[in-house]
Every structure is written in C-alpha cells, then in structure tokens.
Amino acid sequence: MILRALRETNAKDYASEIIERVERSFRPDAVLQLIGKRTVFVAAIDGRVVGTASLDGNVVRTVFVSPDVQGQGIGKRLMATVERTARERNISTLAVPSSISAETFYAQLGFKAVRDSYHGDERTIIMERSLQDRP
Template sequence: MVWELTVRPASDDDADAVSRLIVAALRETNARDYAPEIIARVEQSFSPPAMLQFFRKRQVCVAVAGNRIVGTASLDGATVRSVFVDPEFQGLGVGRRLMSEVEQAARANGVTVLTVPSSVTAEPFYSRLGFHAVRDSFHGDERTIIMERSLE
C-alpha cells in the first residue's frame, strides 16, 4: 500500500467521514475488548452532529491518505480524546503521527502533562508512546484506563 499521509485540522465537511471511521474502528477493533451493548452505546457519542460539536470544542485533527480520512485525534485542554484509526490502516504509523500532532498542539498550549482516557484496546498503543496507567475509570460497565505522560 503506497500512500502519503497528511495531518490537518478537521473541517465541518469531515464530520460524516470521521463519524464513519470511528464507528468502523469501534465495531472492528474495540469490539474485541468490549461487549456489543457497550460498543452500541459508545457509537451514539460519535454521530455526525456530535462530531460537529467536538470540532467546535476541541482541537481536532484528521489524517488523510490520498483523499480518504484514515484517522482522527483531538486535544481537549490537557486531555487527548477520540483517537481512532481506520482498521485498514492500523499498525502503519497513523496513530503515532496523530499523537505527535496532538502533542505538538499541547506543548504550544503550555500543557506539561498529557492525559488520555484509554480504551482497554488502546492501552498497549499508548504505553508504547510513553504513557503510564494512573487509574481505572468506569462508566457503568465500560472500563477506561486513565493514562498520563509528562511533556517536560
């Protein structure tokens, strides 16, 4: 697979594609670690209208290969949120590139400790990037691992 990856800020025109990408990643990747009812509940948080709201409240970026959005990540203050990569592009450096962009934005905003509420699925990914688990958080039966990394 030959493609050039670019990362840019998300625009309103990206809402549908980002929503589809996140739902695909939830259904194909996160479904290994979470029950179907949890996946269905989480999907509702990532509808196109919800994405538009995120675009206004957070610094959201998208990774583009060719003309296809293949990943997304956002920064909400000192917290990394909604890092998802198209299942076809997982393991190819897209997530690492997105995290690099988010980290640069955090540093530019004066953030010294970056936090990420990680899914069980993504914990090994964030660990490889130097994050360490601080505590578990539960939203009903959905387990999230709160992880941190110093930027100093």
C-alpha cells in the same frame, strides 16, 4: 471511519452493548459539536479520512485509525501532532482515557496508567504522560 474503527478494534475487549452506547457519542451531530469544542486533527490518504485525534485542554480524545491502515504509524503521527500542539500551549502533562484495546498503544508512547474509570460496565484506563521529560 470512527464507527468502523470503534467496532472492529474494540470488539474483543468490550461487549456489543458498550460499543453501541459509545457509537451514539459519534453521531454526525455529536461530532460537529465536538469539533467546535476541541482541536481536532485528521489524517487522510488520497483524500480519504483514515484517522482522527483531538485535544481537549490537556486531554487527548477521539484517537481512531481505520482498521485497514492500522499499524502504519498513522496513530503515532497523530499523537506526535497532538503532543506538539500541547507543548506549543505550554501543557505539561497529557492525559488520555484509553480503551482496553488501546492501552498498549499509549504505553508504547510513554503514557502510564494512573487509574481505572467506569461508565456503567465500560472500563476506561486513565493514562498520563509528562511532556517535561522530552524535547
């Protein structure tokens, strides 16, 4: 699911070499290691995983929604769960390293771009949102 979402959602904004490099970070063994280090949230429909998000300290990571269910509010609900968990942990600001493809999604949730980050030719937009301005 993650790899399909990565390929199909980001293909218009990133070269295939960049997508292939990022895909290597989501091999099954790599995902198992991430689960041990982060708080991971999963969305499922009829027992099928259709979305993921994780919280790593105050950083939101691995937000993916299967392309066939995008636009149905799954990503928004996952982010609400991440935010609720962050508030319970007294985290005052969330950060997210956003792909170009997801920048609008995060902006609609109140995140603001603060800087660009580059891993080789891969551009990531670092976005932040204060949790102190909303209940």
